[in-house]
Amino acid sequence: MSKRVLTTESGAPVADNQNSATAGVGGPLLLQDQHLLEKLARFNRERIPERVVHARGSGAYGYFEVTDDVTDYTYADFLNSVGKRTEVFLRFSTVADNLGGADAVRDPRGFALKFYTEEGNYDLVGNNTPVFFIKDPLKFPDFIHSQKRDPFTGKQEPENVWDFWAHAPEATHQITWLMGDRGIPASYRHMNGYGSHTYQWTNEQGEAFFVKYHFKTNQGVRSLSAEQGAELAGKDANSHQTDLLQAIERGVNPSWTVHVQLMPAADAADYRFNPFDLTKVWPHKDYPLQRVGRLVLDRNPENVFAEVEQAAFSPNNFVPGIGPSPDKMLQGRLFAYADAHRYRLGVNHTQLAVNAPKAVADGANNYGRDGVMAANAYARSRKNYEPNSFDGPVETGRPLAAPLAVNGHTGTHEAPAHTKDDDFFQAGELYRLMSEDEKGRLVANIAGGLSQVSRDDIVEKNLAHFHAADADYGKRVEDAVRALRED
Numbered sequence: 286m287s288k289r290v291l292t293t294e295s296g297a298p299v300a301d302n303q304n305s306a307t308a309g310v311g312g313p314l315l316l317q318d319q320h321l322l323e324k325l326a327r328f329n330r331e332r333i334p335e336r337v338v339h340a341r342g343s344g345a346y347g348y349f350e351v352t353d354d355v356t357d358y359t360y361a362d363f364l365n366s367v368g369k370r371t372e373v374f375l376r377f378s379t380v381a382d383n384l385g386g387a388d389a390v391r392d393p394r395g396f397a398l399k400f401y402t403e404e405g406n407y408d409l410v411g412n413n414t415p416v417f418f419i420k421d422p423l424k425f426p427d428f429i430h431s432q433k434r435d436p437f438t439g440k441q442e443p444e445n446v447w448d449f450w451a452h453a454p455e456a457t458h459q460i461t462w463l464m465g466d467r468g469i470p471a472s473y474r475h476m477n478g479y480g481s482h483t484y485q486w487t488n489e490q491g492e493a494f495f496v497k498y499h500f501k502t503n504q505g506v507r508s509l510s511a512e513q514g515a516e517l518a519g520k521d522a523n524s525h526q527t528d529l530l531q532a533i534e535r536g537v538n539p540s541w542t543v544h545v546q547l548m549p550a551a552d553a554a555d556y557r558f559n560p561f562d563l564t565k566v567w568p569h570k571d572y573p574l575q576r577v578g579r580l581v582l583d584r585n586p587e588n589v590f591a592e593v594e595q596a597a598f599s600p601n602n603f604v605p606g607i608g609p610s611p612d613k614m615l616q617g618r619l620f621a622y623a624d625a626h627r628y629r630l631g632v633n634h635t636q637l638a639v640n641a642p643k644a645v646a647d648g649a650n651n652y653g654r655d656g657v658m659a660a661n662a663y664a665r666s667r668k669n670y671e672p673n674s675f676d677g678p679v680e681t682g683r684p685l686a687a688p689l690a691v692n693g694h695t696g697t698h699e700a701p702a703h704t705k706d707d708d709f710f711q712a713g714e715l716y717r718l719m720s721e722d723e724k725g726r727l728v729a730n731i732a733g734g735l736s737q738v739s740r741d742d743i744v745e746k747n748l749a750h751f752h753a754a755d756a757d758y759g760k761r762v763e764d765a766v767r768a769l770r771e772d
Contacts, residue, residue, distance in 0.1 A: 342378035361606030388525035396478035422617020608686025732765035
């Protein structure tokens with residue numbers, strides 16, 4: 286059986302892939318060696334800019350299956366009947382570290398899910414925690430700068446981390462999550478996922494509901510202690526990638542049970558705290574979990590770069606029956622995510638296989654054209670403007686979701702105050718749910734970082750947040766920090 290012929294990028298056969306062309310035996314290289322120049326130039330361009338956040342990631346394909354009727358709440362087509370399956374791609378990631386970072390570190394995990402629905406792609410971009418550190422996107426670059434490597438020292442600095450948190454009391458709830466027992470998942474399979482943000486569902490009657498998504502792992506929640514995480518990261522920096530890959534290859538397909546919390550839109554204005562505040566959860570006693578379906582991962586990517594690194598998720602990729610809420614962090618991400626991919630991958634990144642919608646055979650039906658790496662060329666008979674008289678794609682006239690009411694004057698406003706808005710109460714509630722052993726590990730994890738901060742005023746500001754959340758919480762952290770600083 287004859288072997289395939291090695292070719293250049295232009296398809297020409299390669300005569301010699303072992304020796305560069307030279308001016309005589311042992312002479313200098315020749316500029317005319319097209320194969321050498323092309324090979325080196327392409328090698329120089331193998332890497333694209335990594336994500337500023339969520340750089341280190343793993344992913345897999347699978348399906349979402351509806352198990353419970355939710356048609357009273359949304360007319361989304363992929364949710365319209367029990368038993369219906371939709372292909373998905375799920376990307377897990379750490380947040381703060383770079384592409385070469387270790388998996389088993391204390392960091393939130395991204396949980397980004399792409400549904401390839403019959404009405405277009407729906408992207409649900411969340412984390413493995415139901416809350417976040419900040420509530421306004423204007424602070425996101427500052428927050429990430431404080432968590433990433435310091436420009437001078439080239440490493441993450443506790444001084445920067447805790448200084449930012451000292452000035453962000455709303456971060457106390459997420460800090461309590463992150464420094465607690467679930468801060469280092471044992472694997473991607475053994476953690477929950479959350480939409481985190483508040484979204485909107487709209488039913489056929491035009492009634493609107495605000496919704497939060499919960500993905501409960503069917504493998505059970507398993508986490509690592511700080512010592513176990515450090516040991517595993519040292520042994521195998523790719524531990525979570527290895528686990529996910531091997532589990533699916535063995536046919537041990539990870540799955541999650543998908544639930545939602547649903548709030549009638551009319552409840553939001555008078556709810557006791559701002560329901561669109563990303564630093565808070567909705568208590569289950571107010572809005573119980575309602576099962577929707579199950580998520581199963583059953584196929585590994587063939588090429589990590591092409592499918593995991595080039596996977597592009599944007600929370601503004603909605604489908605009919607689902608839309609945004611007034612959540613300010615979500616509103617900021619509606620722009621920022623898509624713009625990040627236009628920078629990293631180019632304006633035509635939605636034509637890549639992992640990102641292309643499966644709802645239409647030849648890609649998205651729109652009038653965008655050209656740009657770098659344009660794959661879908663316009664046929665001679667297709668008109669490149671709208672409206673037109675030549676049967677081009679047309680608008681539906683039907684909004685994807687119910688409109689959001691707005692009022693008042695433009696300006697830089699703080700979020701409206703609700704009767705029970707507070708930056709510390711839910712952090713205290715979470716602390717009081719913990720066992721004594723869990724509290725001890727939480728305090729040790731916080732004190733380990735905070736004790737390394739050199740300035741007393743930064744330490745005191747952070748201690749005040751823990752005292753405000755719970756008196757015992759604050760005292761134990763203060764005592765632990767003092768003991769470590771005195772050593």
